[in-house]
Amino acid sequence: MKKLSFILTLVIAVLFVSCCNKNACDDKTNDVTAMNTTMNDLLTRRSVRSYTDEVPPIEVIEEICKAGTYAPTGMNKQSPIIVAVTNREVRDRLSKLNAGVFGKDNDMDPFYGAPVVLVVLADTTAAFTWKEDGSLVMGNLLNAAHAKGLGSCWIHRAKEVFETEEGKAILRDLGIDDTKYVGIGNCILGYTAGDYPEARPRKENYVYWIK
Numbered sequence: 001m002k003k004l005s006f007i008l009t010l011v012i013a014v015l016f017v018s019c020c021n022k023n024a025c026d027d028k029t030n031d032v033t034a035m036n037t038t039m040n041d042l043l044t045r046r047s048v049r050s051y052t053d054e055v056p057p058i059e060v061i062e063e064i065c066k067a068g069t070y071a072p073t074g075m076n077k078q079s080p081i082i083v084a085v086t087n088r089e090v091r092d093r094l095s096k097l098n099a100g101v102f103g104k105d106n107d108m109d110p111f112y113g114a115p116v117v118l119v120v121l122a123d124t125t126a127a128f129t130w131k132e133d134g135s136l137v138m139g140n141l142l143n144a145a146h147a148k149g150l151g152s153c154w155i156h157r158a159k160e161v162f163e164t165e166e167g168k169a170i171l172r173d174l175g176i177d178d179t180k181y182v183g184i185g186n187c188i189l190g191y192t193a194g195d196y197p198e199a200r201p202r203k204e205n206y207v208y209w210i211k
Helices: 003-044 058-069 086-103 130-147 167-173
Strands: 080-085 116-123 151-155 181-190
Touching: 003 130, 058 080, 058 116, 058 130, 080 086, 080 130, 086 116, 086 167, 116 130, 130 151, 130 181
Parallel strands: none
Antiparallel strands: 080 116, 116 181, 151 181
């Protein structure tokens, strides 16, 4: 009886160790797959300048914004904020303000028809790295949008737009201190219309090695 009990215990132990090893291998495989997916997203993202009118699901936009909030920031001060604009009227107001910065008429849409604009601003009093912090948030938003199957593009002139009285009023309506926050960029996003842009060749001598 004792011998049988010992054999059963030994069998259970072997099965347990085997199961643990399998789970460890599965975890390692999943990690490699996730890493390959991330690298693929980074290498295949492009700036999109043609969109459909369809607004992506709010849950997808929230996930993209969440990715932005996890961008690294100087001393973890988290100086940036994101203003997620899905309201068509406000989106169009921002478009007109943006076009006005460089003297274009109201018929010109700097957002290329994209239905969603994620405006990144940064608190200039929070950390001296506020510009870099905001730029990293923009990068996360662009890459996250691509990972979720959406097109995106960095549109400049957020700084100038939110220095206007109308731009400041938009911030104040949201309870944002317009004297502290400066616009970094506009991440437009939506479903791509037409063919997805192809990559241009990378320039020579992009990376210099010191080994």
